[in-house]
Amino acid sequence: MVSGPEQMHAAYVESLGGTDAIRYGMLPVPRCGPGDVLLQVEAVAVDNVDTFVRSGRFPTALTFPFVIGRDVVGTVVGRGAEVTTPNVGDRVWCNSLGHDGRQGPTSEYTTAPADRVYSLPAGVDPVVAVAVAHPAATAHLALYTHAGLRAVETVFVAGGAGHVGSALTVMAARSGARVLVSARADDDEWCRSSGAAEVLDYTAPDLAGRLRSAASDGIDVLVDTSGRLDLATTLNLLATRGRIVVMAGMDRQLECRAGDLYPRDRSLIGFAISNATSDELAEAAQHVTTLLADGVLRPRNVEELPLSAAGEAHRRLEAGDARGIRLVLRPEH
Ligand SMILES: NC(=O)c1ccc[n+]([C@@H]2O[C@H](COP(=O)([O-])OP(=O)(O)OC[C@H]3O[C@@H](n4cnc5c(N)ncnc54)[C@H](OP(=O)(O)O)[C@@H]3O)[C@@H](O)[C@H]2O)c1
Structure with a gap:
């Protein structure tokens, strides 16, 4: 010492x-x-x-x-x-x-x-590293540890311009997934630079209708970073075996019809990074460190x-x- x-x-x-x-x-x-x-x-x-x-x-x-x-x-x-x-x-x-x-x-x-x-x-830069550590490790856990993302899938990130949303977009796009995000119109350029294929303005009417057109085969993985999830509407945008990751909005009531969930093998997954094991965090860190170095x-x-x-x-x-x-x-x- x-x-x-x-x-x-x-x-x-x-x-x-x-x-x-x-x-x-x-x-x-x-x-x-x-x-x-x-x-x-x-x-x-x-x-x-x-x-x-x-x-x-x-x-x-x-x-x-x-x-x-x-x-x-x-x-x-x-x-x-x-x-x-x-x-x-x-x-x-x-x-x-x-x-x-x-x-x-x-x-x-x-x-x-x-x-x-x-x-x-x-x-x-240590400031860059510390700034992305939490959002990026969270994004890794959401996509890979909890949602089991596969390269061919379609991902929707609600809140794509945020800290976690940006990291989710970078990681999912680099994994080969097609990434759709919701964000304000003036965040369009940032989201596309992170890897979003389409940016849907969440302040404009009929987001669900626009999402249905953008993902006509359904969304495979939906990660909600906004904490504003409307579960009943969103569930029907999922593909068979689609997964919704809930990680924000502690006080939000989530309600849905059971018939929109189990008959299509859809699932709702909640997680908090605080529950991750040291092995899970180390795996996330390996990915984050590689992306930082790149x-x-x-x-x-x-x-x-x-x-x-x-x-x-x-x-x-x-x-x-x-x-x-x-x-x-x-x-x-
Ligand atoms: N479960 C976990 O392990 C975990 C880990 C990390 C973070 N979190 C939580 O995850 C959330 C996101 O964290 P963050 O650091 O990424 O926060 P953030 O940077 O503030 O991101 C939140 C994003 O949601 C967007 N948003 C707000 N209302 C929306 C709506 N109606 N539709 C779509 N997007 C909307 C915001 O957009 P505007 O800027 O346009 O308002 C913002 O881009 C926080 O609640 C945080 O506490 C959870």
Whole structure:
């Protein structure tokens, strides 16, 4: 273990609550458990799920003071006794801190289990990597782990211009699928540059009718990132054995006629990345890392803020005041 400072700046909460609960101050630098690495933090993303964990909307095991956040890029500066890889000095990323008993990384240093960190490819900007890590890993899990996407299939992404929607479009299109997305008309160019074959304006009338024309053989995989899914209407747009992946819109009531579901072998799949195993996350990370190294995955807009602006960042996300922007926090060292 390399000796370093005893104290660090951190954004944390003493109990679950609103954004006013977020404190920025000094905490002890965490110590590695036997299977952990200690990272000097370079960049931390601010995700919707961070606000759910902080507020208690997503119940998970936490200890207080709880350092907020989930995704990080950093440099390994220490290792637990059982860790053989990565090495001190390696730059890595992790997208599964801040829940299930693990502290978050919105601080100058953080520990992470060694099997949950992945190499940052040479030449990849840490801000780009941290900005796409969560949406892209989510997209991988949705398409491959849960929906079992095959190359010849037709995919519909509801919310194709968003962070997860863009990653879904890139991945599905590169897998050989035909990708249809819904987005505002002024997001058409961005969605096509991600690989969408058709962009349907969700603000214009009769989206269902336009989708039926665009996918005359039916949709094989529908991923809803908008949280506005109208299940009863959408179900009838699916092909036989079509799958709908529900991953957003916690308070939405979903209703459908059973006869539109089972007689066509259709299925409804819900998932949350927080439940992914470390093996599933590692598989997703391998895919994400390849796409990062190829320069294919990119955030649309990033706004960098200091760690001390964590409270402001949570407020903006909750107010819907960061449309199309990934907020990334950086320590000032
Ligand atoms: N289950 C999981 O594991 C998991 C993981 C990551 C994220 N999530 C959730 O997934 C959702 C998306 O995350 P994100 O980071 O991609 O957010 P985002 O960037 O805000 O994307 C949401 C997209 O939905 C679009 N949208 C809004 N209303 C729509 C409608 N009626 N029809 C079609 N599209 C519509 C938005 O478009 P406009 O910009 O035009 O409004 C935006 O592009 C969030 O709810 C997040 O909490 C879940």
